Amino acid sequence: MSKSPNGKSRASGRVTLASVAEHAGVATMTASRAISQPELVSPLLRERVEKAVEELGYVPNRAARALASSKSNVIVVLVPSLSNTVFTAVLQGIQDALDPHGYQILIGNTRYSDAEEEKLLNVYMQSNPDGILLSGLSHSKAVQKMLDTSRVPVVSMMDLSADPQQLSVGFSQTQAGHTMTRYLIDKGYKRIGFMAAQLDERTIKRAEGYRKAMDEAGLADPRLELMVADPSTIALGAELVGRMLSLVPDMDAIFCCNDDLAHGAIFQCQRRGISVPRQLAICGFNDLPASAWMNPSVTTIATPRYRVGYESATLLRSVIRGEAPAHTHVDLGFTVMARESA
Amino acid sequence: MSKSPNGKSRASGRVTLASVAEHAGVATMTASRAISQPELVSPLLRERVEKAVEELGYVPNRAARALASSKSNVIVVLVPSLSNTVFTAVLQGIQDALDPHGYQILIGNTRYSDAEEEKLLNVYMQSNPDGILLSGLSHSKAVQKMLDTSRVPVVSMMDLSADPQQLSVGFSQTQAGHTMTRYLIDKGYKRIGFMAAQLDERTIKRAEGYRKAMDEAGLADPRLELMVADPSTIALGAELVGRMLSLVPDMDAIFCCNDDLAHGAIFQCQRRGISVPRQLAICGFNDLPASAWMNPSVTTIATPRYRVGYESATLLRSVIRGEAPAHTHVDLGFTVMARESA
DNA sequence: CTGAAAGCGCTTACAG
DNA sequence: CTGAAAGCGCTTACAG
Numbered sequence: 254m255s256k257s258p259n260g261k262s263r264a265s266g267r268v269t270l271a272s273v274a275e276h277a278g279v280a281t282m283t284a285s286r287a288i289s290q291p292e293l294v295s296p297l298l299r300e301r302v303e304k305a306v307e308e309l310g311y312v313p314n315r316a317a318r319a320l321a322s323s324k325s326n327v328i329v330v331l332v333p334s335l336s337n338t339v340f341t342a343v344l345q346g347i348q349d350a351l352d353p354h355g356y357q358i359l360i361g362n363t364r365y366s367d368a369e370e371e372k373l374l375n376v377y378m379q380s381n382p383d384g385i386l387l388s389g390l391s392h393s394k395a396v397q398k399m400l401d402t403s404r405v406p407v408v409s410m411m412d413l414s415a416d417p418q419q420l421s422v423g424f425s426q427t428q429a430g431h432t433m434t435r436y437l438i439d440k441g442y443k444r445i446g447f448m449a450a451q452l453d454e455r456t457i458k459r460a461e462g463y464r465k466a467m468d469e470a471g472l473a474d475p476r477l478e479l480m481v482a483d484p485s486t487i488a489l490g491a492e493l494v495g496r497m498l499s500l501v502p503d504m505d506a507i508f509c510c511n512d513d514l515a516h517g518a519i520f521q522c523q524r525r526g527i528s529v530p531r532q533l534a535i536c537g538f539n540d541l542p543a544s545a546w547m548n549p550s551v552t553t554i555a556t557p558r559y560r561v562g563y564e565s566a567t568l569l570r571s572v573i574r575g576e577a578p579a580h581t582h583v584d585l586g587f588t589v590m591a592r593e594s595a
Numbered sequence: 596m597s598k599s600p601n602g603k604s605r606a607s608g609r610v611t612l613a614s615v616a617e618h619a620g621v622a623t624m625t626a627s628r629a630i631s632q633p634e635l636v637s638p639l640l641r642e643r644v645e646k647a648v649e650e651l652g653y654v655p656n657r658a659a660r661a662l663a664s665s666k667s668n669v670i671v672v673l674v675p676s677l678s679n680t681v682f683t684a685v686l687q688g689i690q691d692a693l694d695p696h697g698y699q700i701l702i703g704n705t706r707y708s709d710a711e712e713e714k715l716l717n718v719y720m721q722s723n724p725d726g727i728l729l730s731g732l733s734h735s736k737a738v739q740k741m742l743d744t745s746r747v748p749v750v751s752m753m754d755l756s757a758d759p760q761q762l763s764v765g766f767s768q769t770q771a772g773h774t775m776t777r778y779l780i781d782k783g784y785k786r787i788g789f790m791a792a793q794l795d796e797r798t799i800k801r802a803e804g805y806r807k808a809m810d811e812a813g814l815a816d817p818r819l820e821l822m823v824a825d826p827s828t829i830a831l832g833a834e835l836v837g838r839m840l841s842l843v844p845d846m847d848a849i850f851c852c853n854d855d856l857a858h859g860a861i862f863q864c865q866r867r868g869i870s871v872p873r874q875l876a877i878c879g880f881n882d883l884p885a886s887a888w889m890n891p892s893v894t895t896i897a898t899p900r901y902r903v904g905y906e907s908a909t910l911l912r913s914v915i916r917g918e919a920p921a922h923t924h925v926d927l928g929f930t931v932m933a934r935e936s937a
Numbered sequence: 938c939t940g941a942a943a944g945c946g947c948t949t950a951c952a953g
Numbered sequence: 954c955t956g957a958a959a960g961c962g963c964t965t966a967c968a969g
Contacts, residue, residue, distance in 0.1 A: 265946090267946090269947085270946065270948095271946075281946095281948095282947095282948075285947070285949095286948095313947080315947095316945085317945070317948085318947055318948075320945090320948090321947040321948040322949080
């Protein structure tokens with residue numbers, strides 16, 4: 254069938270563009286054009302190439318294309334977690350925005366670790382990405398340096414940057430924390446606890462918003478805060494609510510830094526016969542699907558995670574195309590979901 | 596610093612292996628070896644190369660490596676969903692098994708669609724993957740053909756194949772469905788409904804297991820089944836439990852094909868004042884974290900999803916290395932979690 | 938242990 | 954609209 258390669262050949266045995274061209278009776282580069290920029294090729298030749306592609310079952314070699322064009326069509330996405338629904342929704346948005354444009358998405362899970370982020374980025378830089386989507390605003394020195402020297406466009410997701418040079422898409426975590434706290438204060442709660450885990454950048458900022466609101470209302474009391482570095486889980490929320498109540502028995506509300514903790518806290522209250530919100534109000538953050546359905550339904554803050562992904566990817570695409578972005582910071586906002594639990 | 600390229604150059608400006616070699620005063624291929632197979636290079640030269648890499652900030656070009664070696668070090672993973680915790684756990688297992696070995700994982704989300712799976716695979720084949728991890732046993736003709744002609748090693752995840760040629764890691768979905776149903780029958784329930792959504796391959800098999808158990812017990816009744824193609828959500832479970840009860844008022848138990856549906860069904864019962872399990876027993880499938888904490892806690896089947904990912908990837912690695920696998924089917928089993936709801 | 942040359946499979950200026 | 958040649962940045966037999 255095909256000509257036998259010489260003894261030194263390292264050919265992979267796959268169908269190549271050259272064989273497609275030969276089959277179609279055109280030059281290799283005409284075949285290349287017919288595939289990548291068909292509008293530049295006459296209908297006749299284009300059709301012959303397309304036929305050859307079909308008949309031979311040609312699959313382009315992405316590595317060769319990337320090497321020759323020095324465009325990888327790869328977008329690197331780094332998220333801190335895959336088990337957290339928030340970030341899988343972000344990924345969905347990214348995929349939806351990028352898939353139609355032929356990008357290949359490299360997803361890295363940093364597990365909330367700066368060291369891991371650095372390691373992943375190091376590896377992914379080998380793929381010569383056209384753009385990078387990062388979670389959060391603050392990164393290690395080494396990561397910053399890699400990013401700076403590579404000159405690859407970067408968009409930061411989930412929060413809004415104060416630095417005009419840093420493109421960011423999300424909403425103000427601090428403000429969201431403040432708003433939720435303010436909601437509780439306005440409802441008349443006085444001894445409002447703050448329960449946090451993981452202690453990532455966003456949690457810290459929500460805590461700042463909480464403190465500011467408590468300060469403003471003259472309700473601040475450091476003993477009302479319980480912040481632990483363990484991963485956020487339902488089980489942890491169940492545990493922490495017990496600790497908080499025993500530390501501060503007159504607590505009348507708890508702002509959980511995310512819904513998982515809030516769910517665990519509510520389940521625990523149910524088991525202990527503590528009425529929510531009558532004896533203890535509990536609210537969360539993120540508006541996971543269960544929050545609307547639990548009993549009591551959970552007061553929380555709905556966050557535009559899918560849109561964060563979608564808009565981040567869209568902004569990144571425009572930068573890659575060399576366009577000057579209309580806005581360097583895209584504020585997608587958030588919404589208080591007032592329900593039964595607080 | 597570096598020699599200026601001639602006018603026709605398309606050089607990317609990145610530091611190359613050649614410049615590292617020059618800097619270290621060795622041949623390019625010695626520099627290559629010092630990086631990829633350091634044990635073949637004398638300590639002296641190796642050190643000089645390492646120093647040059649460090650000083651120049653060299654980042655290998657993965658595309659060039661892939662092209663030259665015809666080894667991509669890419670593993671393609673196709674899962675039907677990213678919002679389903681089950682598959683994110685599978686992905687975690689895969690990452691943990693593969694990351695230490697320098698593989699790059701390409702994650703594709705098929706959204707439970709054969710057409711989408713085909714499209715994704717088509718694109719991902721351009722990356723010349725060393726191996727492929729697929730969810731489920733049955734795939735479209737087009738996908739089968741791509742797989743066959745490419746000769747790339749494939750491992751199927753989540754279920755056990757009857758075909759000895761097809762490598763699979765998981766557990767018997769049919770048997771798990773049978774076991775859960777049998778558990779309910781043994782508990783004395785007679786009018787046991789089956790609530791299913793999505794209707795993917797695994798759901799269908801669990802339904803088969805359910806039917807078999809009901810048949811064996813002489814309890815079969817087609818009216819007990821409610822199967823809809825919508826995605827599984829808490830909201831859907833809440834809706835379907837109402838429909839099932841109005842269709843078959845004397846239903847005394849419901850086997851939900853996954854935990855999301857079960858949670859929704861339980862929340863709905865709480866709202867309607869239907870006591871679970873006293874008036875209606877409800878059980879789920881997968882043992883999501885909330886199942887242990889809800890009130891009532893949810894009887895369900897714990898599935899080894901993380902291990903499915905980990906063991907699938909491990910099996911794939913061994914095949915890629917050319918080893919004959921000890922077992923073509925790895926049965927990871929499942930566990931009934933008997934709790935309060937059934 | 939080290940190296941010169943060829944080659945992997947594409948695309949890119951350039952010319953016609 | 955079409956094409957011959959060079960080049961992208963690596964690794965691979967092969968030889969010494």
